Amino acid sequence: MHEHIAEAVKEPDVVTVPPGAICLRFETMKLYSALGAVRHLLETGQVKPGDTLVDSSSGIYAHALALACHRYGLNCHIVGSTTVDRTLRVQLEILGATLEQVRPSKNLRLDQNLRVERIGELLRENPHYHWMRQYHDAIHYLGYRDVADLIRKEVPEGPLSLVGGVGTGASTGAIATYLREAGRDVTLVGVQPFGSVTFGAGHVSDPDMIIAGIGSSIPFQNVRHGLYDRIHWVNFDYAMSGAVELLRASGIFAGLSAGAAYLATLWEREREADRTYVFMAADTGHRYVDSAYANHPSAKGLGAMRPHEVTAQDELRHPWSAMDWPPADSALLRGGSVPVPERA
Structure with a gap:
């Protein structure tokens, strides 16, 4: 029995999503x-x-x-x-x-x-x-040790790719850190909106993007850039289409960042199928009903959607770009790393 609703609400649903991915569906991940x-x-x-x-x-x-x-x-x-x-x-x-x-x-x-x-x-x-x-x-890394422990218990042994919004860095970055400390082979794939400076896309705007929680216009000191292996930048239209298709395919009603993560997961799995893919649905879709889900008739089919594979930030362009990280010229962008504090 939980002492408070917060402990109960935080626990995610672990759901298999075809073809061959696993979604961690949170009500409120943070x-x-x-x-x-x-x-x-x-x-x-x-x-x-x-x-x-x-x-x-x-x-x-x-x-x-x-x-x-x-x-x-x-x-x-x-x-x-x-x-x-x-x-x-x-x-x-x-x-x-x-x-x-x-x-x-x-x-x-x-x-x-x-x-x-x-x-x-x-x-x-x-x-x-x-x-x-x-x-x-x-300090915001600390709580995610429990999510890493959950993944270790629920996801079969073997190479793992974790896909999700970068945001402040204290979710995907923290989970990957604790999994790697436990000896797991983890590839970390971060999702960003265009316009976010975190991985150098501040020069490519997307006025329609409303998932501010996965990107930033200011440097975030708790983003440890060196933890990430791949970055995907996804615009509003494609994130919305991904979220609609995730709901249609699996019944998971989640936020736009989950739609973007789902897109990135499908592409990464197509590139390298011999890994288990876990993607994050950080919140439910309720606050995006009017701004996104209501436009579902205009959602694009995922079959024809492919990212622009780029090698430098000046090549980024809508609607979707992806890049191996770190690029050769990323020395300045790898700054801001912070140590994970020990538990008190």
């Missing part, structure tokens, strides 16, 4: 990150019950941090993206978290910059707040 980080902060005395935790979020982390704070008796304040919908806003309010959303913006860069600026203002006004720094603090 609960692993938030719960692990909050426990560590409490155990090490950096925060205490009644303190206020604050951070920026495009949606998933907001829910996760609010639940973690509810679990451990902490206050929660979120600076949210415009992608935070009414369903989540109401839940946050009832959970006792406070939410302020930045003004609507036309692109990922402006949205994230506005949120970061507001965090700075809040900390100046409330120096006793604890900033969770989900984009920069390696």
Whole structure:
């Protein structure tokens, strides 16, 4: 029996998806990150019950941090993206978290910059707040050890390819780190939107992309670039088509990042079939119903979709590009590596 709903909700469904892939379908994947980080902060005395935790979020982390704070008796304040919908806003309010959303913006860069600026203002006004720094603090790696342990138990032995959104780096990067530490042969394939600077695609915009959680307009210090073997950049139309086909083929109703990861998984499996492929569905599809799923009649068939295989970032182009990582000229982009902290 679980002591709190957060522990129950965090556990993913492990689902076989044809042809020959495995999906980890989370309701709110970042609960692993938030719960692990909050426990560590409490155990090490950096925060205490009644303190206020604050951070920026495009949606998933907001829910996760609010639940973690509810679990451990902490206050929660979120600076949210415009992608935070009414369903989540109401839940946050009832959970006792406070939410302020930045003004609507036309692109990922402006949205994230506005949120970061507001965090700075809040900390100046409330120096006793604890900033969770989900984009920069390696403490967010800790909780994903449990996901790695789950994969070790559920996925047959042998070479493994893990596919999913890069985001802050504290999900796919952390899971691959713990699997490799346990001796597993892991190829890590990261998914990014165009416009994200994390792997050098800031010069290729995609105004329609609304999955801000897997990309960034600012450098993320907890992205350990050297962990990744392949990177896929997927635009909105193709991510939407992938999500629609994932629902049609498997019944899995997941977010746009899952659609992009599904596309990347199918392509990687076509290139190298003698590995087990596990891809991440970090959230459900509910907040994308109007913006994406409602347009399912216009979804493209996956059979004709192929990425542009490139060797340098200046070759990137819509709708889908893929590249072996690291490229020869990536020395600057491999910076920002951070150590994984030990458990308290």
